Amino acid sequence: MRWVLVMVLAACPPAPAPTPAHFIVRDGFIRDPQGRAVVLHGVNVSGLHKQKPYFGFHDVPDYERLRGWGFNSVRFLVSWSAIEPVRDSTDAAYLAELRRRVSLATGAGLLVFIDMHQDLYGEGFVGANGAPRWTCDESNYAAYRPVTPWFLNALSPQVIACVDGFWSSSALRTKYAAAWRQVAVALKDDPGVIGVDPMNEPPWGSMPNDVFERNRLAPLYREVLAQVRAERPDWLGFLEPAASRNLGLPTALPRFDEPNIVYAPHAYDPDAERGLGFRPERRAAILENARLLRAEAEALGAALVIGEYGGNARHPGIFEYMDAQYASQGEVGAGAMYWEHRREDDGYGLELADGGVKPELHRAVVRPTPDRVAGTPGRWAFDETAQTFTFTFEADDAVKAPTLVSVPDAWRDLEVRCEGCTARREGHWVTLEATRAGTTSLSLRRLP
Numbered sequence: 001m002r003w004v005l006v007m008v009l010a011a012c013p014p015a016p017a018p019t020p021a022h023f024i025v026r027d028g029f030i031r032d033p034q035g036r037a038v039v040l041h042g043v044n045v046s047g048l049h050k051q052k053p054y055f056g057f058h059d060v061p062d063y064e065r066l067r068g069w070g071f072n073s074v075r076f077l078v079s080w081s082a083i084e085p086v087r088d089s090t091d092a093a094y095l096a097e098l099r100r101r102v103s104l105a106t107g108a109g110l111l112v113f114i115d116m117h118q119d120l121y122g123e124g125f126v127g128a129n130g131a132p133r134w135t136c137d138e139s140n141y142a143a144y145r146p147v148t149p150w151f152l153n154a155l156s157p158q159v160i161a162c163v164d165g166f167w168s169s170s171a172l173r174t175k176y177a178a179a180w181r182q183v184a185v186a187l188k189d190d191p192g193v194i195g196v197d198p199m200n201e202p203p204w205g206s207m208p209n210d211v212f213e214r215n216r217l218a219p220l221y222r223e224v225l226a227q228v229r230a231e232r233p234d235w236l237g238f239l240e241p242a243a244s245r246n247l248g249l250p251t252a253l254p255r256f257d258e259p260n261i262v263y264a265p266h267a268y269d270p271d272a273e274r275g276l277g278f279r280p281e282r283r284a285a286i287l288e289n290a291r292l293l294r295a296e297a298e299a300l301g302a303a304l305v306i307g308e309y310g311g312n313a314r315h316p317g318i319f320e321y322m323d324a325q326y327a328s329q330g331e332v333g334a335g336a337m338y339w340e341h342r343r344e345d346d347g348y349g350l351e352l353a354d355g356g357v358k359p360e361l362h363r364a365v366v367r368p369t370p371d372r373v374a375g376t377p378g379r380w381a382f383d384e385t386a387q388t389f390t391f392t393f394e395a396d397d398a399v400k401a402p403t404l405v406s407v408p409d410a411w412r413d414l415e416v417r418c419e420g421c422t423a424r425r426e427g428h429w430v431t432l433e434a435t436r437a438g439t440t441s442l443s444l445r446r447l448p
């Protein structure tokens with residue numbers, strides 16, 4: 001059975017997002033309480049949270065606007081420095097502000113997971129962020145001579161000394177996990193918060209990266225999960241490989257006994273990160289890396305969410321770069337979080353300083369994406385020339401709630417084709433009901 005429906009619609013009023021009670025991980029996907037696969041499609045909020053004054057003066061994103069672009073989630077950054085600026089004292093005002101700011105995102109229907117961010121150990125190093133200053137000896141900060149680009153400072157002997165100091169100190173690791181407990185206490189009443197990303201791009205210091213992942217990182221993850229799950233047993237663990245994964249080194253993280261694990265690596269092109277722009281021939285490498293990430297997630301018994309991908313719209317090839325990222329996500333069924341939501345003309349920010357959009361970036365990032373899937377997601381893809389989104393999944397007739405595909409509000413007029421399903425536009429989504437179990441295909445063409 002095949003039917004075609006052409007809809008010419010004015011923008012509908014946004015429907016409230018389903019409020020999750022309890023998310024789990026099963027068969028490689030996050031599942032909502034209705035049993036649907038959840039594909040997180042969101043943004044990082046934001047790099048501005050890394051450094052003093054943390055949230056102090058920064059704008060709150062227009063979350064309704066993000067929903068209108070089809071996003072369903074936020075990776076929300078916090079900093080250990082902000083939580084515990086002075087040893088053994090928690091900044092209650094920061095945590096109260098955290099709760100308020102997170103509630104603005106969840107109140108707009110976005111799902112949130114929290115990332116405890118760090119770049120280059122901690123804020124004792126000029127331009128770095130993460131661990132509070134008191135966690136390492138001042139002599140290291142004094143001797144530090146930063147170079148550009150920023151990530152090369154991971155090789156600084158002083159940064160490595162502090163990183164090694166953290167990983168070899170059970171007292172510091174316990175304090176880190178205790179800081180996470182404070183975050184959980186602050187956010188535990190918010191049902192839209194679904195999990196934690198215990199550490200951004202964990203630095204491996206002077207250990208071999210695989211030994212580090214097994215002997216240092218995995219135990220810390222267990223400790224953080226135990227702390228936060230004492231408050232919120234349902235929270236998912238969005239676990240990152242060591243930062244060495246960004247260099248292409250496969251992860252050695254072990255499979256966890258703890259349930260509900262999401263593998264949450266980052267995906268960047270090394271040349272683009274060095275400011276050289278994106279060469280279109282790198283597309284195949286991005287697709288191949290995503291396949292490896294999915295295989296690693298499978299070995300971990302985990303779902304897959306790419307916690308960061310993104311680029312500077314001023315650099316050449318941004319459309320091709322983000323188009324390759326979108327294609328790779330659709331090919332392996334990965335969730336993905338754009339780095340980052342910020343208003344800035346020069347940088348990764350999704351919006352210009354005046355709130356305008358960056359057209360090339362926007363064209364590749366703001367596209368239809370599966371949101372909830374009543375069955376097992378297959379692939380999705382977008383053909384830019386034909387302006388057509390296609391998505392296939394295996395419908396499971398035991399799942400009664402509909403499949404939702406988010407569609408940017410600006411896509412007013414759509415041609416919808418559905419095989420094995422009926423579909424209609426509703427709020428920010430095309431809502432789909434499978435008419436039989438088995439392979440179901442949707443295509444959406446944007447009409448001019």
Ligand code: IDC
Binds near residue numbers: 128200273308339
């Ligand atoms: C970058 C910011 C940049 C800042 C730098 C150091 O875009 O303005 O100077 O951090 O704090 C990551 C990191 C993330 C980076 C991002 C882009 O997790 O913090 O943000 N990136 O470079 N890993 C790979 C890329």
